[in-house]
Amino acid sequence: xxxxxxxxxxxxxxxxxxxxxxxxxxxxxxxxxxxxxxxxxxxxxxxxxxxxxxxxxxxxxxxxxxxxxxxxxxxxxxxxxxxxxxxxxxxxxxxxxxxxxxxxxxxxxxxxxx
Amino acid sequence: xxxxxxxxxxxxxxxxxxxxxxxxxxxxxxxxxxxxxxxxxxxxxxxxxxxxxxxxxxxxxxxxxxxxxxxxxxxxxxxxxxxxxxxxxxxxxxxxxxxxxxxxxxxxxxxxxx
Numbered sequence: 001x002x003x004x005x006x007x008x009x010x011x012x013x014x015x016x017x018x019x020x021x022x023x024x025x026x027x028x029x030x031x032x033x034x035x036x037x038x039x040x041x042x043x044x045x046x047x048x049x050x051x052x053x054x055x056x057x058x059x060x061x062x063x064x065x066x067x068x069x070x071x072x073x074x075x076x077x078x079x080x081x082x083x084x085x086x087x088x089x090x091x092x093x094x095x096x097x098x099x100x101x102x103x104x105x106x107x108x109x110x111x112x113x114x
Numbered sequence: 115x116x117x118x119x120x121x122x123x124x125x126x127x128x129x130x131x132x133x134x135x136x137x138x139x140x141x142x143x144x145x146x147x148x149x150x151x152x153x154x155x156x157x158x159x160x161x162x163x164x165x166x167x168x169x170x171x172x173x174x175x176x177x178x179x180x181x182x183x184x185x186x187x188x189x190x191x192x193x194x195x196x197x198x199x200x201x202x203x204x205x206x207x208x209x210x211x212x213x214x215x216x217x218x219x220x221x222x223x224x225x226x227x228x
Contacts, residue, residue: 009154043118043204043219044157090156101172102217104156 002027002093004105012111015083021076021108023065023091031093033074034102035065038088047089050074061085086112116140118220120205126226127195135190135223137205145208146188147172147217148180150201157204163188195227 003026013019025031032051036044048059055067065076074091091105121136137146144165149157159172163182177199179191188207192199202224206217 004156041221043206043221044217045219046216049216101159101162102157104158106154106156 002031002095002103004091004093004103006091006105006108008108009106010109010111012113013081014113016080018079019077019081019085019110021089021091021110023074023076023105025072025074025091025093027072027093027095030096032096033065033067034092034094035059035063035074035076036090036092036104038090038107040087044090047076081110081112083112083114085110118205118207118218120203120220120223122223123221124224126228127192128228129196131195132191132193133195133225134192135203135205135225137188137190137207137220138186139188139205139207139218140186141207141209141218142185143207143209143218144185145210145215146182147206147208148178148188148190149204149206150174150199151204151222152201160190160203195225197227199225200227201225 005024034049035047037047038044048057050067058064063078088107088109090107092102118139147162148160151157158174161180163169166185169180181189202222204222205220208215208217
C-alpha cells in the first residue's frame with residue numbers, strides 16, 4: 001500500500017521569503033507524484049507532477065519540486081512567496097501500474113503574511 | 115466550458131435522511147471520481163467510474179452508492195445519512211487514467227449531518 005506524509009500541517013511565512021513544503025511517501029512499487037493546491041472555498045487544482053525524466057519539475061507560478069528516490073521525498077519549494085500563494089497544498093501519489101487511485105497527504109496550509 | 119459542477123453547494127441533513135449529490139462535467143471525460151475531504155486527512159476516494167454504466171469502490175465506499183447512467187453525470191447517494199458522513203465532498207473527472215491525465219475538481223459540496 002502507498003502512503004503520503006506531510007509533516008507540517010501549517011507553514012506561516014512572510015511575503016517574499018522562501019518556503020519549502022515537505023512531502024514523503026511510502027510505496028513498494030514505483031509511483032507518480034503530484035502537488036495540488038486548494039485556494040479557499042475552491043476545489044483542488046494540479047500544481048505540478050513528476051511522471052518521468054528530470055527529477056526537478058516546475059509550475060508556471062514559480063513553484064518547483066524535486067523527486068528524490070533515495071529519500072522517497074517530493075518537497076515543494078518557492079524562492080519568494082506572495083500573499084496570493086496562501087492556500088492548502090496537497091501532495092499525492094499514484095502507482096505506476098494499473099490503479100485509478102490518487103493517495104493524498106493530509107495537506108499543508110501555507111499562510112503568507114505581509 | 116463550465117468544467118466540473120456540483121449540486122448542491124451546501125446541505126444539512128438529519129440522521130437517517132437520504133440525499134443525492136450531482137456531479138456534471140462538460141469535457142467529455144471518461145473517468146469520474148467522488149472524494150470526501152475531512153480535516154487533517156486529505157482527500158479519500160469514495161467511488162469512481164471508468165466510463166458510462168460502470169462504477170467501482172474506492173477507499174471508503176461504505177454508506178454510499180453511485181450511478182453513472184450518462185457519461186457527463188456521476189451521482190453520489192447517501193441512503194441513510196450518519197453524522198460520520200459530515201464532510202466536504204469533491205467530484206473530479208479526467209480524460210484518462212488518474213495521474214497520467216489531470217483530474218479536474220468541482221468546487222465541492224459541504225454536507226452536515228446532525
